[in-house]
Each structure stands twice: as C-alpha cells, then as structure tokens.
Amino acid sequence: MQAELLAVGSELLVPGRQETNAATLTRYLLERGCKVVARTTIADDAQALTDSFRLALSRADLVIATGGLGPTEDDLTRECAATALGATLIREPSYVEWLKERFKRFNRPMPSVNEKQADRIEGGRLLMNEKGTAPGQLIEREGKILVLLPGPPREMLPLFEREVLPIVEARSSGERIVMRVIRIAGMGESDVEQLLAPIYKTFSNPVTTILGGASEVELQLVGTGSNEAEAGERVEALASKIREALGPRIFTERGESMEQVVAAMFMRRGLRLALAESCTGGLVTSRLVSIPGVSAFLDRAFVTYSDRAKSEELGVSEETLRAHGAVSEETAREMAKGALRAAGADVAIAVTGIAGPAGGSAEKPVGTVCFALDGALGSRSTRRVFPSADRERIIQQASNSALEILRRALVGFEG
C-alpha cells in the first residue's frame, strides 16, 4: 500500500516554516506497512491544488491532505478534492447545526462563512473533529482512499488515529514492513555501492537504499513479509551478507549515531577518555556529551586553539611546534599525551588541523587535519586532507574521523 501526502496552505511555504504533519504521518503509516512515496506542500491555489489531487489519486492507494479546511476564501481543499474526483459538494444541515451549537458554547454567533465547513464530498463521510470547527472527510473510490484532515497537528492527529489508521491496518493486513538502517564509516558512497550492488541487487525484497552522508554511508533495508517475523528474516538474510562483505566498517545496524556507538563502547569497556581539540573547537567532545551517561567515561577535555594553549595546557614542546608546526602528527601526539596525563585518563584523542578559510599552504592545504591516539588502546597518529573549502564541513568531517579512530581502536580494526 502506497500513500501520498498533501499539506495545503501558502503559509507553509514561508521561509523558515517547517511543515510537520507529513513527518508524523510518514512514521505512523510506515509502521502499519504503508509507504509514503510523495509529500507535497502546496499554496492556496485552486488549479494547482486540483491538479495535485489528480496526480496523487492517479498513483497512490491512499491520499491524505492536511489543512485548507477552514472557513475562509483561501480554504480550498474541499472544493479542489471534489473537482479532482468529479464529485459534488453536499451541505450537511446536521453539521451546520453542530457548528452553531459549538459557537454558542463559546458565546459567539457563527459567522456565515463557517457554513461551508459542513460541505461533504458526495460519496464520502465527515469525520467529527472535537477540537476544532473543521471536520475531516474520508472518501473511498475504486479501491482508493482520499482523506482530508485539518491542519493543526492537535486536531489532525486524533482524527487520523481514530479514523484512518484502522483502515490502513485492515487494508495492509497480510503485509508488514521491517526497516534496518546500517551505517558505514571510512568508505565513500560509490565504493560502498560498487562493493554491495552485486549483493543487494540479487534481492528484490528487502529493497535497499544507499545514502551518502558527511563522512558516513547509510544503507536502508526495507523488507516486506506477511508478518513481522517474516519481514525481519528477509532483512536479516541480506544484512548478514552485507556484514560479511563490510565487517567492522559497519558501525551500527540499529540506526545509532557514531557518538552513541563510541560512547556505548567506552561505557562497556570501562575505559576513561580525554580529548584535546584544536580546529574542531570542542565539537568532538560536545557530540559525546550529547549522549546520556557520558560522565561514566568522560571527565574533561581541552580546547587548545593557540600554540600557547597547547603548550600551557597540554605540555606540547616549543621545539615541536617550531619544527613541525601546530598542524602536524608530532604536535597531535604530544597533545594526546598531555591530555592523557592531565586528565589521568586511559585513552586520549587529539585533533589539530587547518579548517580555513585562511592558514593553508602548499604543503598543508586547508583541510589538512592530524589526529593522534594515545593510551590503553595503543599509540598512533595519522594525517588526512579533507577535500573541501568549507570550514564547517572540514570541522564536521574531522570530528567524524576522530570518533571513527576511537571506534576502530575499540574494536581492534586496522582498516
């Protein structure tokens, strides 16, 4: 079963405004085995809205529109849905009465414009909305379902749960979806694709999507089965082959973030971590601190942005800074040693680099970042060049690499 969502309202297309109903509905529907294949946010324009209804009805089994059910001239959802279906609108006297009663309860006369909220699409039924004046509507036609719901989430969601979900569940009986998210670090999207395509292409179920991120690649496996166990088995059949091919390059199959994975491993191993950050400016530490329970393994970190701070806080020697520069494996190694000592930790990681836009040279271009690990997981250092001119991106990638270096050291993977 496939669904398409329409969010109606010019106000949703204002810069900075985030439409939220679509995301909510997507999750609820997928959990019931119904995939959302398109989501559109559309202005209050009769022709455009009618055309969008027509297109959605031509390709989805379930079409849900939210918003545009109010009493004003801009509220066109009812009319456009009816036009797209080739149906007429019938004013429901009983609903007009209900509306008048509702206004009376709030000691206000009902404006006449509100009467159009009682217009029902022929062949459909009104869905009573206890939290507002706009009723929903549900029309079944030639095996397809069209649902109109009010825009405000606190009105939309109760109607959806009460009136729509049971129908989705009944329809999608005999089909369950299980989704697995596999995340991979230290490989590019096309390398992952080339390695895995021969494997996942032999499976039509689950369906695999590859998504390239900042410096991780995400595989989404969506399996279908007549029940959850069967769908899960199908996902696992492919996941086990992917696991064979990628080994410890996979950092999670449970949708966790890199910082969640690294934090969980430090907690499990009972090792204490210290950090020394220069160009990443505290980002690696703050990503770990975003995880609950971090105090079990993280006591302190040093952001040493200047040479002087590196010397004073971490004991990096002036000769090293002079001979090799602040961005060097030598400096990174001394930063890690200094952090390890100062914090009395078991493991330390250090990051120092040139995030730009200034400060690059032929030998050390912008994007050059040096890392060092020291302590109970071994001592090593590495230098990487992130091919970017974007400061924030270089910083983000450097923080990912720092976490990946920790993770690989924790699982004993040399790569």
Place this chain on the structure above:
Amino acid sequence: MQAELLAVGSELLVPGRQETNAATLTRYLLERGCKVVARTTIADDAQALTDSFRLALSRADLVIATGGLGPTEDDLTRECAATALGATLIREPSYVEWLKERFKRFNRPMPSVNEKQADRIEGGRLLMNEKGTAPGQLIEREGKILVLLPGPPREMLPLFEREVLPIVEARSSGERIVMRVIRIAGMGESDVEQLLAPIYKTFSNPVTTILGGASEVELQLVGTGSNEAEAGERVEALASKIREALGPRIFTERGESMEQVVAAMFMRRGLRLALAESCTGGLVTSRLVSIPGVSAFLDRAFVTYSDRAKSEELGVSEETLRAHGAVSEETAREMAKGALRAAGADVAIAVTGIAGPAGGSAEKPVGTVCFALDGALGSRSTRRVFPSADRERIIQQASNSALEILRRALVGFEG
C-alpha cells in the same frame, strides 16, 4: 515569477529524515521576487518522478529539482526530467574526462557507474560542480526554466547561487521583493507577538510573519515595491518601529547566527574570551570556532565535566562544590574565574547544569543551568530552568543562553 521545487530521493521519505534544500531555496528565491508555490519530496520511482516533472512544468515558470544525480541505479532525475521534456540524453565525453581527472586527484580509479553523471539533457547545459561528481543541468524551454541540482546542500547552494539566481533576478523585473529577517533573543514567541501585533498589523506592505525557534524568535518582513529601493523603504518603515519597541533584544537584522554576531563583536572590541563548559560539553566553544577568524579572540576552553576536573583545571574549591553542588551559581562563578586566570583572557563565561535524563532533584530539576560571566565586561551569574525533558534540547538552549549573556554584556544591555 513562480517556482516549484522537487526534492528527489526515497531516503528523504524515511521517518526522521528532514529535507532541507527546499527551505533554503524558498528563502533565496523569495528575496529575488520569486514565490515558491509547491514543494514536493518524491521517491526514486521513474514513473512518479516523470509525472511530477510534467505537472510542475505545466504550472510553474521555474522548476528546480534537487538530488538523484548520483551514479547509482536509484539516481533517476536526469532520465525522468528528459522524458518529461521529451528530450534525449547525450553523454558528454569532456565531462567524462573531467570526472576521471577528479578521481585521479584523489588517487582513485573512477567506477564505470559514474560515467552516466556526464549525461546532458539535449538543449540544456551542464553546470560544473567543483564540490562533487554530479554536475547540475539547466534547460530553458518555451519561457520556462528547468534546473537540476545535486542533493548535498554544500554542492547544491554554490551552483544555485552562481547559475540560477542571476537568471531569476533578470526575469523578475517589474516587481521587487525585499525581505528583512529580524532575530530576537531572550523573548518567547507569544510575548513578541503581543508586543508587536499592534504595530505590524497597521502595515499591509510589508507582510510580517513570526516564527518561534529553539530560543530565538524570527520576524520576516516581506516588502513589495516597483523597485528595490521602494520595497526596501517600506520594509524599513516597519523595521524602525519594531526596533523602537524591542531595542537590543534584536540581535541581528541581517540574518546572522548568534555565534556570528558574538564573534564579530569580540573581534571588533579586541577582547579575548575563555570558556568553561560542563553540561554543554564544548558546544558553546565549537559554535564560536565554526566562525572564521576566531583565533583573534579565542585561545582556549575547558570542558570540565566532573567535579574533579572543575577543581583541577579551574580551581573550583571543594567547599563550594560540597556546599552548593556542581550546578550552582557559586560553582559557575568559580569556573569563570578559573578559566579567566588559566587562559589569561579578558572575559570568561562558564556554564554548568543538569541536562538529564538523570541527575535532577526537586530543588534542581533536569533543565537547571547556571551561568557566570567574569572579567572586563563585569561579573554576574544567573540560574535558569529550561522546561524540557530532552537532553539535546536543554544543551542547545543552554548554549544559546551562554552566547546571549555574552552578547548582552558586549552591548551593555541589562534586560
């Protein structure tokens, strides 16, 4: 001039995923007088995507699709756009060579799947992408413009600014839109609304929208005029009244982030800053370090998560920790003093709080955060309770407050 946006990719329709290009493009286009009337996110399905291209081209002057230009089988944007236009795809040998060169620079052979990224839609032209392998494409046909852009924002935006915006500007003559974004810190959305509604409701041009964010409120003033100067004057007429009402609660009228504003002020004033962070774990520092040129005022920072770290690195006394706890204004004040001294800075800010989910009490619930400022901008401390149960949200809000405390001290505003 009206635009329609298509974001392509099944991965964008997965629960929890937020598509961001549409929002960025909406803002840029509106500022050039081009209104977005529909935004669609669509799965990697050839038929559905082709139909969506057809519908968009039938009703908008400008259609921009983002994503689906990668090398994999799922990347269908080129093919579907060509089909919708009734055009063929032509492989560009020179672009194939460029791609091979690009891979060579990174010491990797080009996978053969990447060749299809050199397929140009007949009648259009490729838009060179310096930041990735996927070129954009631009086709003008019967007065309409179709643009294909890569999905990653850092690749999409430079291409859009360089290749698309100038065309939009040239086309949208006759009516100019000027948008002003005013950002306000330290006030809730409904307080801003209540204070400003009597003012902005007397203006039909510009149109005002209020958006509430994490801990800032954004006002969007959209003015229309026959030329830019006229539109700008209308915006300024309202903006000056808003400025009178809000004063230094406004932190920018130029769309900057809080960290940009604070960093610029520190640079201008020639003051050096040190930071001591506990619950924010380095987030305040990393937000400042994301700004180029930060070394002019930021030398080092201390993430002192444990009591011991607070004592050892910042000299917080054990009595203070015992008597008042790590989350107290007293501890925050000693942290700030310690950071000031250790870094030899002019100004220091300290943050210590309970981000949860554990660690709360009746007296100090989760969300309690104490701040202290010390040095050349004065000494003060404050305690706030952020009403949230979400760890990351509390940390984010605490980091916003820390920056706002610095900003208010810099402008000499007591609030």
